[in-house]
Amino acid sequence: MTGKPRRVVVTSPRTAAARRPRHPLTREIDEQTRLGEVYMRSLVRTQFRLALFVCTLLACLVGGLPLLFLLVPDLRSAQLLGLPLPWVVLAGLIYPAFIAGAWLYVWQAERNERDFADLVERQ
Amino acid sequence: MSIAAIVVVALATILIGAFGIRMSRTTSDFYVASRTVSPLWNASAIGGEYLSAASFLGIAGLLITYGADMLWLPVGWTGGYLVLLVLVSAPLRRSGAYTLPDFAEARLESMAVRRVSSVLVVLIGWFYLMPQIQSAGLVFRTITGAPEWAGGLVVAAVVAANVLSGGMRSITFVQAFQYWLKLTALAVPLVFMLLAWRSDGFPGLPPGDPWALPLHGREHPLYETYSLILATFLGTMGLPHVLVRFYTNPDGRAARRTTLVVLTLLGAFYLMPAIYGYLGRVYGLPATDTVVLSLPGRLIGGMGGDLLTALITAGAFAAFLSTSSGLTVSVAGVIAQDILRGGVRSFRVATILAVVVPFALAGTARSLPVATVVGLAFAVAASSFCPLLVLGIWWRRLTTVGAMSGLLLGGGLACAAVLATITGGPDTGWMGALLSQPAAWTVPVSFTVMVVVSLLTQSRVPPGVARTMVRLHTPETLNLDRGDWRPRSL
Numbered sequence: 126m127t128g129k130p131r132r133v134v135v136t137s138p139r140t141a142a143a144r145r146p147r148h149p150l151t152r153e154i155d156e157q158t159r160l161g162e163v164y165m166r167s168l169v170r171t172q173f174r175l176a177l178f179v180c181t182l183l184a185c186l187v188g189g190l191p192l193l194f195l196l197v198p199d200l201r202s203a204q205l206l207g208l209p210l211p212w213v214v215l216a217g218l219i220y221p222a223f224i225a226g227a228w229l230y231v232w233q234a235e236r237n238e239r240d241f242a243d244l245v246e247r248q
Numbered sequence: 249m250s251i252a253a254i255v256v257v258a259l260a261t262i263l264i265g266a267f268g269i270r271m272s273r274t275t276s277d278f279y280v281a282s283r284t285v286s287p288l289w290n291a292s293a294i295g296g297e298y299l300s301a302a303s304f305l306g307i308a309g310l311l312i313t314y315g316a317d318m319l320w321l322p323v324g325w326t327g328g329y330l331v332l333l334v335l336v337s338a339p340l341r342r343s344g345a346y347t348l349p350d351f352a353e354a355r356l357e358s359m360a361v362r363r364v365s366s367v368l369v370v371l372i373g374w375f376y377l378m379p380q381i382q383s384a385g386l387v388f389r390t391i392t393g394a395p396e397w398a399g400g401l402v403v404a405a406v407v408a409a410n411v412l413s414g415g416m417r418s419i420t421f422v423q424a425f426q427y428w429l430k431l432t433a434l435a436v437p438l439v440f441m442l443l444a445w446r447s448d449g450f451p452g453l454p455p456g457d458p459w460a461l462p463l464h465g466r467e468h469p470l471y472e473t474y475s476l477i478l479a480t481f482l483g484t485m486g487l488p489h490v491l492v493r494f495y496t497n498p499d500g501r502a503a504r505r506t507t508l509v510v511l512t513l514l515g516a517f518y519l520m521p522a523i524y525g526y527l528g529r530v531y532g533l534p535a536t537d538t539v540v541l542s543l544p545g546r547l548i549g550g551m552g553g554d555l556l557t558a559l560i561t562a563g564a565f566a567a568f569l570s571t572s573s574g575l576t577v578s579v580a581g582v583i584a585q586d587i588l589r590g591g592v593r594s595f596r597v598a599t600i601l602a603v604v605v606p607f608a609l610a611g612t613a614r615s616l617p618v619a620t621v622v623g624l625a626f627a628v629a630a631s632s633f634c635p636l637l638v639l640g641i642w643w644r645r646l647t648t649v650g651a652m653s654g655l656l657l658g659g660g661l662a663c664a665a666v667l668a669t670i671t672g673g674p675d676t677g678w679m680g681a682l683l684s685q686p687a688a689w690t691v692p693v694s695f696t697v698m699v700v701v702s703l704l705t706q707s708r709v710p711p712g713v714a715r716t717m718v719r720l721h722t723p724e725t726l727n728l729d730r731g732d733w734r735p736r737s738l
Contacts, residue, residue: 154722155729157714165714169721173642176334183330187323187481191473194462201461209460215319216522220515223330227508230334235501238723245726 150245168241172234179230186222190214249554250391253562258406261569264422287502289424291509294493296426298325298510299517300376300571301383304430304564305537306619307518311525313535313617314466315459317473318525321619322518324480326511328626332485333507338500339641339720346495347578348488348633349586350735355640357710358648361655366586368632368659369488370602372625373579375666376487377572377606378613379621383537384568385610390538391561400610403565407572408603411580412596420496426570427513433563434520437544437556441527444547451530459529468681471688476623479687483626486633488582489574499724537618540564576602585736613670620684624666631690632659635698641720643702647709650702658694662686 153161194201194211203210285293303325310318345351348369353362381400388399445451453460463469484490497503521540528539531546541564544556576599583598584590632655639646665686674680682689710716712731719730 151726151728154718162714165717165721169642169717172721176642179334180331183327183481187327187477188474191463191470191477195470201463202456209316211316211462212319212460212522212526215316215323215462217519219323220326220519223327224508224512224515227330227333227511231504231508234334234338234504238501242723242726 150247154245164241164245168237171237171241175230175233175237179226182226186219249558250561253558254388254391254402254565257562257565257569258402261406261410261573285420285496287497287506287509289420290493290496290502290506291513292424292427293420293496294423294490294506294510295513295517296423296428296430296570297489297493297574298487298514298571299427299430299567300622301380301537301564301567302619302622303517303521304434304567305383305387305540306379306617306622307521308524308528308540309535309537310617310619311522312528312533312539315464316462317465317469317476318619319462319522320473320476321480321623322521324477324626325484326514326518328481328484329507329511329514331481332490333504333511336485336637336641337494337503337507340491340637341494341497341503342500342720342722342724343716344495344719344733344735346492346735347582348486348491348636349582351491351640352636352651354733354735355710355716356646356648356651357712358652361648361651363586364652364655364659365633365636366582368628368655369582370579370587371659371663372486372628372632373488373575373582373602374606374609375625375628375670376622377575377579377603378609378670379616379618380568380572380575381607381610382613382615382621383618384565386537386615387541387561387564390541397611400607403568403572404603404607406569407576408599410569410573411576411599411602423493423570423574426566427517429566430563431513431517433559433566434517434524434540437560438520438523440552440556441543441547442523445527445530453530466681467676468678471681472685475627475681475685475688478691479623479627479630479685481630482634482691483628483630483687485637486629487626488578489571492574492578501723609670614672616670621670624669624684624686627685627687627690628659628662628666630687631662631694634691635695639695639698639702643699644713644717645702645706645709646698647702647705649705649708650698650700653701654694654698657697658690661693662690665690 150161150164154165155161201211205213303322307318307321310321340351343351343354345354349362349365352365353359381403382396384403385396385399388394388402389396392398458464463473466472494503494506497506524540524543527547528543531543533539533542533546541557541560544560545553547553548556579602580595580598583601584594588594588598635654635658636651640651665683669684673683675684715729715731718728719733722728722730
């Protein structure tokens with residue numbers, strides 16, 4: 126035991142070396158640096174996932190209906206409010222469903238873009 | 249009275265066209281003006297151009313012929329905009345492309361792909377125009393008793409005069425008005441007919457009428473239903489006259505909002521043809537494309553019936569003229585620029601070509617229901633431009649060779665099937681089903697070929713793809729380098 130270690134006064138923190146000069150992220154994207162590419166790919170991937178999600182829902186609905194009519198023949202002649210069920214769905218209810226899906230998509234896609242813009246412009 | 253309606257619509261179209269020359273002297277005036285157009289006006293204009301004779305007359309006719317499976321046609325023609333919205337609308341607007349060949353050139357940096365796209369645009373345009381002209385002939389004959397070519401000639405002549413004078417198409421307002429005219433022309437008679445139906449005591453179909461049931465009435469109903477779904481949902485994004493309208497949105501965000509409004513407007517319109525078809529069946533009308541025209545006379549009759557028939561006739565001719573004008577401008581623009589030398593003289597020659605060829609086809613091809621042939625044009629678009637747009641926007645590894653092979657093989661096979669069907673190919677058996685509803689096999693072929701060939705030719709990825717992705721996907725508010733490509737159409 127040789128007593129307390131000597132106290133050292135730090136006079137010049139090497140902050141300049143620790144932090145590399147920062148470019149705004151827009152410049153990283155413009156110069157197609159690795160970092161810029163990572164941000165671009167993440168934007169495209171987020172938007173693509175959203176698009177794929179909506180398309181999958183749509184495919185299940187639209188692709189599923191003929192299959193449902195094939196596998197459950199009773200549905201073909203079922204009645205809803207005195208009208209044939211396939212007509213109620215295909216000539217009526219499916220349109221508001223499309224519009225609702227589109228509205229949700231627009232809302233989420235715009236949010237993704239706002240998030241991306243905030244991220245890129247924050248620095 | 250219906251003849252008067254036709255004359256009024258044709259005259260109004262010509263007059264507005266002539267007036268439009270003064271309003272929009274150059275194309276750039278049009279763009280500057282259109283940038284201030286709100287999504288509702290823009291969407292009405294898209295709807296006005298999109299709702300053709302196939303929607304206005306054809307759906308009800310096909311419904312009576314084949315029954316409930318045909319309900320998928322209007323569903324697909326609306327749902328196509330949902331697919332377009334999520335997969336292409338904003339990036340397409342941001343690409344700055346004015347036509348589909350422009351997009352091909354911008355994304356793939358290849359003139360060869362551009363030329364192949366141009367040929368496909370012209371073919372799709374002709375396949376789409378031909379049934380419009382045939383249908384005009386049919387309506388004209390029903391009303392006046394004139395031979396079929398006469399009505400087609402009227403439409404072809406008015407459209408050519410209009411496009412040559414440079415009016416009509418350039419004014420968003422006119423196309424927007426066409427949507428509301430078509431909506432009114434179906435909705436007002438429908439209200440009166442529903443009242444007549446009520447006073448008749450709501451006659452319905454005999455219980456268990458197989459006509460009202462899905463998967464019925466054709467030889468291979470399941471295959472044909474799925475093929476129709478694929479063609480309509482994926483074909484909408486590849487129609488040449490629809491894409492142009494997206495350019496008039498100020499930015500990608502507005503393009504999305506416009507598409508949302510389009511979906512709403514089309515949904516409202518497409519509620520009606522199904523009711524026309526249902527009433528037509530209940531009242532036992534013959535299965536032709538003119539069923540929409542003959543319903544008011546059957547249900548209401550007298551002076552009121554004549555007036556309503558005249559209103560529907562006006563709407564039908566508005567449908568012929570607006571869709572045909574939009575298609576003719578798109579086709580003529582592509583012929584003038586990519587096939588002829590460009591400039592005003594080329595555009596005039598191209599306009600004549602764009603109208604005369606489908607007019608000649610309409611006379612020689614056999615007479616199929618209008619919605620069937622328009623469905624075939626959708627199948628070609630779905631097997632060529634849909635993969636090009638979807639892969640081009642979302643997949644960096646698409647190569648020039650891959651895109652080219654997919655366009656040639658998918659588009660080529662679909663075109664061959666269409667030609668076989670309209671010239672009188674087999675109508676029955678599996679061969680008939682495969683040729684008359686080709687999308688179920690040509691769309692997968694096209695996608696597969698594009699992906700596989702691209703993976704095999706990774707050395708041919710366009711060099712500017714990273715910059716193009718920035719251009720396609722980043723919101724315009726960000727100050728980024730998006731490259732300096734500009735469409736040559738401007």
